[in-house]
Amino acid sequence: MKILGVIPARGGSKGVPGKNIKLLGNKPLLAYSIESAKKSSKLFEVIVTTDSESIASIAEEYGAKIPFIRPSELALDTTPTLEVIQHTLKFYQSRGEYFDAVCLLQPTSPFREDDLIDRAIEKFITTGADALVSVLPVPHEYNPHWTFESDSNGFLKVATGDEKLISRRQDLPLAYHRDGAVYITKSEVILQGSLYGTSLTYVESNPEHYINIDTPYDWEKAESFVAKQKRKL
Template sequence: MKILGLIPARGGSKGVPKKNIKLLGKKPLIEYTIDSAKESTLLTQIVVSTDHEEIAIAAEIYGCKPPFIRPAELAEDTSTSLEVVQHAIGFFESQNIFFDAVCLLQPTSPFREKGCIDKAITQFIHTQADCLVSVLPIPLEYNPHWAFEETENGLLKIATGETTIIPRRQALPKAFHRDGSIYITKTEVIKNGSLYGNKIAYMESNPEFHVNIDTMEDWEKAEKIVNKL
């Protein structure tokens, strides 16, 4: 299976300015993800998608020269990951280069255990899923079966649509949230307008090293983690 490793890194971060090239420990944030991707033996090609010249230069220095500069309209706060992935697929197919799937690796989740990308790809292939995402368990107190949504008249309803609450925590089904580290999706699913499709496989990440950097508080957490590595 031909799999594109895609690292999206726009330049317009507001929560942590220039975070993709900001030093975390002894190296820029983006280098952590480039290094993880380069460890993989199952990624066919690794590409950084960026709109920013400084990030492009940094990516080239760390062995991952971008083959294109992402259009500015795909680097706005409102731009979606799906649009970024579709753009990359379109670029390569215009060069008669085709991939069966895309592995999206976000630099904002810099800490991946050694071998986890290939483990995820192997599981993705084995399950024949439309998509595989890396996840972490949702704490029981935040389980969707115990969560509420506001109704139009200002009251509450159970978020899952059930009419009665599951009374015992032991009876709650497992629930997970995306940790932002790995998304693998079949190209045909992406072309049909989804990063997930209908059949979603998952791989649990190590919560000890989890961080998804969006704010300075997240960055400070990342600095504490990197000091333990």
């Protein structure tokens, strides 16, 4: 299966200004995702889609390809990731090159186990699903069978629609949340307007690597993680 690794990295960032090329440890944030992708033996090609020439230059230094500079209208705060990936596929199709699927790697989730991407691709291919996401287990106290919604009268009801709560933690079904590290979707599904399609599978990540950088506090956690990893060497 021919799978394109896509790393979106626009120039504008409000939560952590310039975060994609800000140094985390001794290298730009963007570099972590590029290096993860380069360790994969199953990605056909790894590209960065960006509207910034400076980001493009740094991405190339770390081994990613820059097939185009993304149009500014696709690099706004409000631009959906789906549209960015659709633009990428259409760019290649206009040049007669086609991919079976896209593996989306967000720079804001920089820490991945070395084999995570290839494990995800193997699961994606084996299941034949429309899409795959990397996930982590939901802590039992946040399990949807133990959470509530408020009705119009101010009364609580179980969020799942269950008539009564599951009383024992051991009886709760497993629940997962996306961790943002890996998304894989068939190209035809993306071009039809979805990242998930109608059949979605998953691969579990290592919870020790989970950091999604959106705020200065998240950045501090990432710096602590990098420092901890260096101490292990």
